[in-house]
Amino acid sequence: MDLLRHLSFFVAVAEEGHFGYAADRLGMTQPPLSQGIQRLEARLGVVLLTRGSRGAQLTTAGAALLPRARDLLANAEGFTAEAERLRESRGALRVGVVAALSDWHVAAVTTQLRTCAPDPNPRTVITTTASTAELVDAVGSGGLDCAAVHHPALIGSLECGAIIKVTRWLLVPADHPAADAAKPSLRSLKGLACATAPRSHGTAAFDLLVDTLRGKGLDPAFLPAAHDRDAVMAVAAGRAFALTTDPLLRVPGVACVPIPGDDLALRVRLVWSEAGAPEPVRAAFEAALRRERS
Structure with a gap:
Protein backbone atom coordinates (compact mmCIF):
# COMPACT_ATOMS: atom_id res chain seq x y z
CA MET A 1 0.00 0.00 0.00
CA ASP A 2 1.31 3.44 -0.97
CA LEU A 3 0.72 5.28 2.31
CA LEU A 4 1.54 8.75 0.99
CA ARG A 5 -0.75 8.34 -2.01
CA HIS A 6 -3.63 7.20 0.16
CA LEU A 7 -3.00 10.00 2.63
CA SER A 8 -3.31 12.44 -0.27
CA PHE A 9 -6.75 10.88 -0.98
CA PHE A 10 -7.76 11.48 2.63
CA VAL A 11 -6.55 15.08 2.68
CA ALA A 12 -8.28 15.88 -0.62
CA VAL A 13 -11.64 14.52 0.53
CA ALA A 14 -11.31 16.25 3.91
CA GLU A 15 -10.54 19.60 2.29
CA GLU A 16 -13.13 19.33 -0.48
CA GLY A 17 -15.80 17.84 1.78
CA HIS A 18 -17.01 15.70 -1.11
CA PHE A 19 -15.72 12.52 -2.74
CA GLY A 20 -16.66 13.67 -6.23
CA TYR A 21 -14.94 17.04 -5.89
CA ALA A 22 -11.85 15.37 -4.43
CA ALA A 23 -11.76 12.88 -7.32
CA ASP A 24 -11.83 15.79 -9.82
CA ARG A 25 -9.04 17.53 -7.92
CA LEU A 26 -6.91 14.39 -8.01
CA GLY A 27 -7.66 13.66 -11.66
CA MET A 28 -9.28 10.29 -10.99
CA THR A 29 -12.72 8.72 -10.82
CA GLN A 30 -14.68 8.40 -7.60
CA PRO A 31 -14.76 4.57 -7.15
CA PRO A 32 -10.98 4.07 -6.80
CA LEU A 33 -10.85 7.11 -4.49
CA SER A 34 -13.48 5.59 -2.22
CA GLN A 35 -11.68 2.23 -2.31
CA GLY A 36 -8.42 3.96 -1.44
CA ILE A 37 -9.97 5.64 1.61
CA GLN A 38 -11.36 2.28 2.72
CA ARG A 39 -7.93 0.64 2.39
CA LEU A 40 -6.36 3.47 4.39
CA GLU A 41 -8.96 3.12 7.14
CA ALA A 42 -8.39 -0.63 7.23
CA ARG A 43 -4.63 -0.07 7.48
CA LEU A 44 -5.01 2.43 10.32
CA GLY A 45 -7.85 0.65 12.10
CA VAL A 46 -9.96 3.80 12.44
CA VAL A 47 -12.76 5.42 10.44
CA LEU A 48 -11.64 8.74 9.02
CA LEU A 49 -14.64 9.94 7.04
CA THR A 50 -18.39 9.40 6.94
CA ARG A 51 -20.74 10.06 4.03
CA GLY A 52 -23.87 12.10 4.55
CA SER A 53 -26.36 14.35 2.82
CA ARG A 54 -23.88 17.20 3.21
CA GLY A 55 -20.99 15.27 1.66
CA ALA A 56 -18.01 13.77 3.44
CA GLN A 57 -17.58 14.53 7.13
CA LEU A 58 -14.52 14.01 9.29
CA THR A 59 -14.86 11.68 12.22
CA THR A 60 -13.22 12.54 15.54
CA ALA A 61 -10.26 10.35 14.55
CA GLY A 62 -10.14 11.90 11.10
CA ALA A 63 -10.07 15.44 12.51
CA ALA A 64 -7.23 14.45 14.87
CA LEU A 65 -5.18 12.79 12.13
CA LEU A 66 -5.70 15.36 9.35
CA PRO A 67 -2.94 17.78 10.55
CA ARG A 68 -0.48 14.88 10.80
CA ALA A 69 -1.40 13.70 7.32
CA ARG A 70 -0.76 17.19 5.95
CA ASP A 71 2.60 17.32 7.74
CA LEU A 72 3.64 13.96 6.31
CA LEU A 73 2.75 15.03 2.78
CA ALA A 74 4.56 18.36 3.19
CA ASN A 75 7.66 16.62 4.52
CA ALA A 76 7.58 14.18 1.61
CA GLU A 77 7.43 17.07 -0.85
CA GLY A 78 10.32 18.76 0.94
CA PHE A 79 12.31 15.54 0.88
CA THR A 80 11.75 15.18 -2.86
CA ALA A 81 12.66 18.82 -3.51
CA GLU A 82 15.88 18.49 -1.51
CA ALA A 83 16.80 15.31 -3.37
CA GLU A 84 16.21 17.11 -6.67
CA ARG A 85 18.40 20.01 -5.52
CA LEU A 86 21.18 17.61 -4.59
CA ARG A 87 20.88 15.81 -7.91
CA GLU A 88 21.12 19.06 -9.86
CA SER A 89 24.08 20.30 -7.82
CA ARG A 90 26.01 17.03 -8.00
CA LYS A 165 40.73 44.85 0.52
CA VAL A 166 37.99 45.69 -1.98
CA THR A 167 37.74 49.41 -2.74
CA ARG A 168 34.52 51.06 -1.64
CA TRP A 169 32.87 54.29 -2.70
CA LEU A 170 30.58 56.61 -0.80
CA LEU A 171 26.89 56.90 -1.73
CA VAL A 172 25.34 60.22 -0.70
CA PRO A 173 22.12 62.04 -1.59
CA ALA A 174 22.63 63.87 -4.88
CA ASP A 175 21.68 67.20 -3.28
CA HIS A 176 24.11 66.81 -0.36
CA PRO A 177 27.23 69.06 -0.36
CA ALA A 178 29.48 65.98 -0.32
CA ALA A 179 28.15 64.99 -3.75
CA ASP A 180 30.06 67.81 -5.44
CA ALA A 181 33.09 68.00 -3.16
CA ALA A 182 36.47 67.23 -4.73
CA LYS A 183 37.51 65.43 -1.54
CA PRO A 184 34.38 64.68 0.47
CA SER A 185 34.81 64.84 4.23
CA LEU A 186 33.09 62.21 6.31
CA ARG A 187 32.46 64.85 8.95
CA SER A 188 30.22 66.61 6.44
CA LEU A 189 27.85 63.63 6.61
CA LYS A 190 26.75 64.45 10.15
CA GLY A 191 22.98 64.28 10.38
CA LEU A 192 22.76 61.34 7.96
CA ALA A 193 22.39 57.76 9.13
CA CYS A 194 24.66 55.04 7.76
CA ALA A 195 22.79 52.42 5.73
CA THR A 196 24.68 49.15 6.06
CA ALA A 197 24.20 45.47 6.76
CA PRO A 198 22.85 44.86 10.28
CA ARG A 199 25.25 43.90 13.03
CA SER A 200 23.88 40.35 13.10
CA HIS A 201 25.28 39.77 9.60
CA GLY A 202 28.85 40.18 10.86
CA THR A 203 29.34 41.45 14.39
CA ALA A 204 33.10 42.05 14.30
CA ALA A 205 33.05 43.73 10.87
CA PHE A 206 30.16 45.97 11.91
CA ASP A 207 31.99 47.01 15.08
CA LEU A 208 35.11 47.77 13.03
CA LEU A 209 33.07 50.05 10.75
CA VAL A 210 31.63 51.86 13.77
CA ASP A 211 35.10 52.37 15.25
CA THR A 212 36.54 53.56 11.93
CA LEU A 213 33.76 56.12 11.42
CA ARG A 214 34.14 57.39 14.97
CA GLY A 215 37.87 57.71 14.45
CA LYS A 216 37.07 60.01 11.54
CA GLY A 217 34.77 62.17 13.65
CA LEU A 218 31.46 60.62 12.62
CA ASP A 219 29.09 58.78 14.95
CA PRO A 220 25.95 58.14 12.88
CA ALA A 221 22.81 56.16 13.58
CA PHE A 222 22.60 52.98 11.54
CA LEU A 223 19.86 51.82 9.20
CA PRO A 224 19.77 48.09 8.38
CA ALA A 225 20.41 47.55 4.66
CA ALA A 226 21.16 43.96 3.75
CA HIS A 227 21.76 44.74 0.05
CA ASP A 228 22.78 47.68 -2.14
CA ARG A 229 19.14 48.16 -3.14
CA ASP A 230 18.11 48.80 0.47
CA ALA A 231 21.00 51.20 0.93
CA VAL A 232 20.25 53.05 -2.32
CA MET A 233 16.63 53.59 -1.29
CA ALA A 234 17.68 55.12 2.01
CA VAL A 235 20.27 57.36 0.32
CA ALA A 236 17.87 58.47 -2.43
CA ALA A 237 15.36 59.42 0.26
CA GLY A 238 17.96 61.77 1.77
CA ARG A 239 18.04 59.81 5.02
CA ALA A 240 21.45 58.18 4.86
CA PHE A 241 24.83 57.64 3.30
CA ALA A 242 26.17 54.21 2.39
CA LEU A 243 29.22 52.36 1.12
CA THR A 244 29.36 50.37 -2.10
CA THR A 245 31.89 48.27 -3.98
CA ASP A 246 30.31 49.29 -7.32
CA PRO A 247 31.95 52.51 -8.57
CA LEU A 248 29.65 52.64 -11.60
CA LEU A 249 26.43 52.60 -9.62
CA ARG A 250 24.27 55.29 -11.22
CA VAL A 251 20.75 55.89 -9.98
CA PRO A 252 18.59 59.04 -9.69
CA GLY A 253 19.02 60.99 -6.49
CA VAL A 254 22.27 59.28 -5.50
CA ALA A 255 25.88 60.35 -6.05
CA CYS A 256 28.79 57.91 -5.96
CA VAL A 257 32.00 59.61 -4.79
CA PRO A 258 35.49 58.29 -3.97
CA ILE A 259 36.75 57.93 -0.41
CA PRO A 260 40.36 58.96 0.29
CA GLY A 261 42.54 56.14 1.65
CA ASP A 262 41.51 52.56 2.28
CA ASP A 263 40.32 52.73 5.88
CA LEU A 264 36.75 52.04 4.74
CA ALA A 265 37.63 49.38 2.17
CA LEU A 266 35.62 46.18 2.35
Whole structure:
Protein backbone atom coordinates (compact mmCIF):
# COMPACT_ATOMS: atom_id res chain seq x y z
CA MET A 1 0.00 0.00 0.00
CA ASP A 2 1.31 3.44 -0.97
CA LEU A 3 0.72 5.28 2.31
CA LEU A 4 1.54 8.75 0.99
CA ARG A 5 -0.75 8.34 -2.01
CA HIS A 6 -3.63 7.20 0.16
CA LEU A 7 -3.00 10.00 2.63
CA SER A 8 -3.31 12.44 -0.27
CA PHE A 9 -6.75 10.88 -0.98
CA PHE A 10 -7.76 11.48 2.63
CA VAL A 11 -6.55 15.08 2.68
CA ALA A 12 -8.28 15.88 -0.62
CA VAL A 13 -11.64 14.52 0.53
CA ALA A 14 -11.31 16.25 3.91
CA GLU A 15 -10.54 19.60 2.29
CA GLU A 16 -13.13 19.33 -0.48
CA GLY A 17 -15.80 17.84 1.78
CA HIS A 18 -17.01 15.70 -1.11
CA PHE A 19 -15.72 12.52 -2.74
CA GLY A 20 -16.66 13.67 -6.23
CA TYR A 21 -14.94 17.04 -5.89
CA ALA A 22 -11.85 15.37 -4.43
CA ALA A 23 -11.76 12.88 -7.32
CA ASP A 24 -11.83 15.79 -9.82
CA ARG A 25 -9.04 17.53 -7.92
CA LEU A 26 -6.91 14.39 -8.01
CA GLY A 27 -7.66 13.66 -11.66
CA MET A 28 -9.28 10.29 -10.99
CA THR A 29 -12.72 8.72 -10.82
CA GLN A 30 -14.68 8.40 -7.60
CA PRO A 31 -14.76 4.57 -7.15
CA PRO A 32 -10.98 4.07 -6.80
CA LEU A 33 -10.85 7.11 -4.49
CA SER A 34 -13.48 5.59 -2.22
CA GLN A 35 -11.68 2.23 -2.31
CA GLY A 36 -8.42 3.96 -1.44
CA ILE A 37 -9.97 5.64 1.61
CA GLN A 38 -11.36 2.28 2.72
CA ARG A 39 -7.93 0.64 2.39
CA LEU A 40 -6.36 3.47 4.39
CA GLU A 41 -8.96 3.12 7.14
CA ALA A 42 -8.39 -0.63 7.23
CA ARG A 43 -4.63 -0.07 7.48
CA LEU A 44 -5.01 2.43 10.32
CA GLY A 45 -7.85 0.65 12.10
CA VAL A 46 -9.96 3.80 12.44
CA VAL A 47 -12.76 5.42 10.44
CA LEU A 48 -11.64 8.74 9.02
CA LEU A 49 -14.64 9.94 7.04
CA THR A 50 -18.39 9.40 6.94
CA ARG A 51 -20.74 10.06 4.03
CA GLY A 52 -23.87 12.10 4.55
CA SER A 53 -26.36 14.35 2.82
CA ARG A 54 -23.88 17.20 3.21
CA GLY A 55 -20.99 15.27 1.66
CA ALA A 56 -18.01 13.77 3.44
CA GLN A 57 -17.58 14.53 7.13
CA LEU A 58 -14.52 14.01 9.29
CA THR A 59 -14.86 11.68 12.22
CA THR A 60 -13.22 12.54 15.54
CA ALA A 61 -10.26 10.35 14.55
CA GLY A 62 -10.14 11.90 11.10
CA ALA A 63 -10.07 15.44 12.51
CA ALA A 64 -7.23 14.45 14.87
CA LEU A 65 -5.18 12.79 12.13
CA LEU A 66 -5.70 15.36 9.35
CA PRO A 67 -2.94 17.78 10.55
CA ARG A 68 -0.48 14.88 10.80
CA ALA A 69 -1.40 13.70 7.32
CA ARG A 70 -0.76 17.19 5.95
CA ASP A 71 2.60 17.32 7.74
CA LEU A 72 3.64 13.96 6.31
CA LEU A 73 2.75 15.03 2.78
CA ALA A 74 4.56 18.36 3.19
CA ASN A 75 7.66 16.62 4.52
CA ALA A 76 7.58 14.18 1.61
CA GLU A 77 7.43 17.07 -0.85
CA GLY A 78 10.32 18.76 0.94
CA PHE A 79 12.31 15.54 0.88
CA THR A 80 11.75 15.18 -2.86
CA ALA A 81 12.66 18.82 -3.51
CA GLU A 82 15.88 18.49 -1.51
CA ALA A 83 16.80 15.31 -3.37
CA GLU A 84 16.21 17.11 -6.67
CA ARG A 85 18.40 20.01 -5.52
CA LEU A 86 21.18 17.61 -4.59
CA ARG A 87 20.88 15.81 -7.91
CA GLU A 88 21.12 19.06 -9.86
CA SER A 89 24.08 20.30 -7.82
CA ARG A 90 26.01 17.03 -8.00
CA GLY A 91 29.53 17.82 -9.14
CA ALA A 92 28.89 21.57 -8.93
CA LEU A 93 31.17 23.99 -7.14
CA ARG A 94 29.20 25.61 -4.31
CA VAL A 95 30.50 28.97 -3.14
CA GLY A 96 29.22 31.85 -1.05
CA VAL A 97 29.71 35.61 -0.92
CA VAL A 98 28.59 38.41 1.38
CA ALA A 99 26.02 40.85 0.04
CA ALA A 100 28.49 43.75 0.36
CA LEU A 101 30.23 42.50 -2.81
CA SER A 102 28.73 44.05 -5.93
CA ASP A 103 26.94 42.13 -8.68
CA TRP A 104 30.03 42.72 -10.81
CA HIS A 105 32.28 41.00 -8.28
CA VAL A 106 29.88 38.07 -7.92
CA ALA A 107 29.77 37.65 -11.71
CA ALA A 108 33.57 37.88 -11.88
CA VAL A 109 33.93 35.17 -9.25
CA THR A 110 31.40 32.88 -10.89
CA THR A 111 32.91 33.32 -14.36
CA GLN A 112 36.46 32.70 -13.18
CA LEU A 113 35.51 29.62 -11.18
CA ARG A 114 33.70 28.04 -14.11
CA THR A 115 36.92 27.56 -16.04
CA CYS A 116 39.61 27.35 -13.37
CA ALA A 117 41.97 24.38 -13.07
CA PRO A 118 42.04 21.46 -12.46
CA ASP A 119 38.88 20.86 -14.55
CA PRO A 120 39.47 21.41 -18.28
CA ASN A 121 35.74 21.86 -19.05
CA PRO A 122 33.41 24.58 -17.74
CA ARG A 123 31.79 23.46 -14.49
CA THR A 124 28.54 24.38 -12.81
CA VAL A 125 29.00 27.04 -10.14
CA ILE A 126 26.24 27.63 -7.60
CA THR A 127 26.72 30.94 -5.82
CA THR A 128 24.93 31.80 -2.58
CA THR A 129 24.67 35.28 -1.06
CA ALA A 130 24.25 35.37 2.71
CA SER A 131 25.56 36.93 5.90
CA THR A 132 29.02 36.08 7.20
CA ALA A 133 27.56 34.04 10.07
CA GLU A 134 25.39 32.02 7.69
CA LEU A 135 28.25 31.44 5.25
CA VAL A 136 30.62 30.27 7.98
CA ASP A 137 27.99 27.80 9.18
CA ALA A 138 27.36 26.57 5.63
CA VAL A 139 31.07 26.00 4.94
CA GLY A 140 31.52 24.27 8.28
CA SER A 141 28.59 21.92 7.65
CA GLY A 142 29.72 21.07 4.10
CA GLY A 143 26.89 22.97 2.42
CA LEU A 144 29.43 25.21 0.65
CA ASP A 145 32.92 24.43 -0.64
CA CYS A 146 34.24 27.89 0.27
CA ALA A 147 33.01 31.43 0.84
CA ALA A 148 34.16 35.04 0.90
CA VAL A 149 33.23 36.49 4.30
CA HIS A 150 33.80 39.73 6.16
CA HIS A 151 37.01 40.26 8.09
CA PRO A 152 37.18 40.29 11.02
CA ALA A 153 34.81 37.43 11.81
CA LEU A 154 34.64 34.34 13.98
CA ILE A 155 35.39 31.39 11.70
CA GLY A 156 35.91 28.61 14.23
CA SER A 157 38.00 25.73 12.91
CA LEU A 158 37.79 26.77 9.25
CA GLU A 159 40.88 27.52 7.18
CA CYS A 160 41.21 31.07 5.86
CA GLY A 161 43.08 32.99 3.20
CA ALA A 162 44.71 36.39 3.13
CA ILE A 163 42.73 39.55 3.84
CA ILE A 164 41.60 41.17 0.58
CA LYS A 165 40.73 44.85 0.52
CA VAL A 166 37.99 45.69 -1.98
CA THR A 167 37.74 49.41 -2.74
CA ARG A 168 34.52 51.06 -1.64
CA TRP A 169 32.87 54.29 -2.70
CA LEU A 170 30.58 56.61 -0.80
CA LEU A 171 26.89 56.90 -1.73
CA VAL A 172 25.34 60.22 -0.70
CA PRO A 173 22.12 62.04 -1.59
CA ALA A 174 22.63 63.87 -4.88
CA ASP A 175 21.68 67.20 -3.28
CA HIS A 176 24.11 66.81 -0.36
CA PRO A 177 27.23 69.06 -0.36
CA ALA A 178 29.48 65.98 -0.32
CA ALA A 179 28.15 64.99 -3.75
CA ASP A 180 30.06 67.81 -5.44
CA ALA A 181 33.09 68.00 -3.16
CA ALA A 182 36.47 67.23 -4.73
CA LYS A 183 37.51 65.43 -1.54
CA PRO A 184 34.38 64.68 0.47
CA SER A 185 34.81 64.84 4.23
CA LEU A 186 33.09 62.21 6.31
CA ARG A 187 32.46 64.85 8.95
CA SER A 188 30.22 66.61 6.44
CA LEU A 189 27.85 63.63 6.61
CA LYS A 190 26.75 64.45 10.15
CA GLY A 191 22.98 64.28 10.38
CA LEU A 192 22.76 61.34 7.96
CA ALA A 193 22.39 57.76 9.13
CA CYS A 194 24.66 55.04 7.76
CA ALA A 195 22.79 52.42 5.73
CA THR A 196 24.68 49.15 6.06
CA ALA A 197 24.20 45.47 6.76
CA PRO A 198 22.85 44.86 10.28
CA ARG A 199 25.25 43.90 13.03
CA SER A 200 23.88 40.35 13.10
CA HIS A 201 25.28 39.77 9.60
CA GLY A 202 28.85 40.18 10.86
CA THR A 203 29.34 41.45 14.39
CA ALA A 204 33.10 42.05 14.30
CA ALA A 205 33.05 43.73 10.87
CA PHE A 206 30.16 45.97 11.91
CA ASP A 207 31.99 47.01 15.08
CA LEU A 208 35.11 47.77 13.03
CA LEU A 209 33.07 50.05 10.75
CA VAL A 210 31.63 51.86 13.77
CA ASP A 211 35.10 52.37 15.25
CA THR A 212 36.54 53.56 11.93
CA LEU A 213 33.76 56.12 11.42
CA ARG A 214 34.14 57.39 14.97
CA GLY A 215 37.87 57.71 14.45
CA LYS A 216 37.07 60.01 11.54
CA GLY A 217 34.77 62.17 13.65
CA LEU A 218 31.46 60.62 12.62
CA ASP A 219 29.09 58.78 14.95
CA PRO A 220 25.95 58.14 12.88
CA ALA A 221 22.81 56.16 13.58
CA PHE A 222 22.60 52.98 11.54
CA LEU A 223 19.86 51.82 9.20
CA PRO A 224 19.77 48.09 8.38
CA ALA A 225 20.41 47.55 4.66
CA ALA A 226 21.16 43.96 3.75
CA HIS A 227 21.76 44.74 0.05
CA ASP A 228 22.78 47.68 -2.14
CA ARG A 229 19.14 48.16 -3.14
CA ASP A 230 18.11 48.80 0.47
CA ALA A 231 21.00 51.20 0.93
CA VAL A 232 20.25 53.05 -2.32
CA MET A 233 16.63 53.59 -1.29
CA ALA A 234 17.68 55.12 2.01
CA VAL A 235 20.27 57.36 0.32
CA ALA A 236 17.87 58.47 -2.43
CA ALA A 237 15.36 59.42 0.26
CA GLY A 238 17.96 61.77 1.77
CA ARG A 239 18.04 59.81 5.02
CA ALA A 240 21.45 58.18 4.86
CA PHE A 241 24.83 57.64 3.30
CA ALA A 242 26.17 54.21 2.39
CA LEU A 243 29.22 52.36 1.12
CA THR A 244 29.36 50.37 -2.10
CA THR A 245 31.89 48.27 -3.98
CA ASP A 246 30.31 49.29 -7.32
CA PRO A 247 31.95 52.51 -8.57
CA LEU A 248 29.65 52.64 -11.60
CA LEU A 249 26.43 52.60 -9.62
CA ARG A 250 24.27 55.29 -11.22
CA VAL A 251 20.75 55.89 -9.98
CA PRO A 252 18.59 59.04 -9.69
CA GLY A 253 19.02 60.99 -6.49
CA VAL A 254 22.27 59.28 -5.50
CA ALA A 255 25.88 60.35 -6.05
CA CYS A 256 28.79 57.91 -5.96
CA VAL A 257 32.00 59.61 -4.79
CA PRO A 258 35.49 58.29 -3.97
CA ILE A 259 36.75 57.93 -0.41
CA PRO A 260 40.36 58.96 0.29
CA GLY A 261 42.54 56.14 1.65
CA ASP A 262 41.51 52.56 2.28
CA ASP A 263 40.32 52.73 5.88
CA LEU A 264 36.75 52.04 4.74
CA ALA A 265 37.63 49.38 2.17
CA LEU A 266 35.62 46.18 2.35
CA ARG A 267 37.79 43.55 4.01
CA VAL A 268 37.01 39.98 3.01
CA ARG A 269 38.81 36.67 3.19
CA LEU A 270 38.15 33.22 1.85
CA VAL A 271 37.20 30.45 4.28
CA TRP A 272 37.05 26.72 3.64
CA SER A 273 37.05 23.45 5.53
CA GLU A 274 39.74 20.81 5.35
CA ALA A 275 37.65 18.86 2.85
CA GLY A 276 36.53 21.96 0.97
CA ALA A 277 37.64 23.63 -2.25
CA PRO A 278 41.08 22.66 -3.63
CA GLU A 279 43.88 25.22 -3.85
CA PRO A 280 43.41 26.08 -7.57
CA VAL A 281 39.76 26.94 -6.90
CA ARG A 282 40.68 29.10 -3.93
CA ALA A 283 43.37 30.89 -5.94
CA ALA A 284 40.91 31.64 -8.75
CA PHE A 285 38.32 32.88 -6.25
CA GLU A 286 40.78 35.25 -4.61
CA ALA A 287 42.07 36.48 -7.96
CA ALA A 288 38.52 37.40 -8.98
CA LEU A 289 37.99 39.31 -5.73
CA ARG A 290 41.16 41.31 -6.34
CA ARG A 291 40.06 42.47 -9.80
CA GLU A 292 39.25 46.14 -10.04
CA ARG A 293 36.26 47.37 -12.02
CA SER A 294 37.20 50.10 -14.47
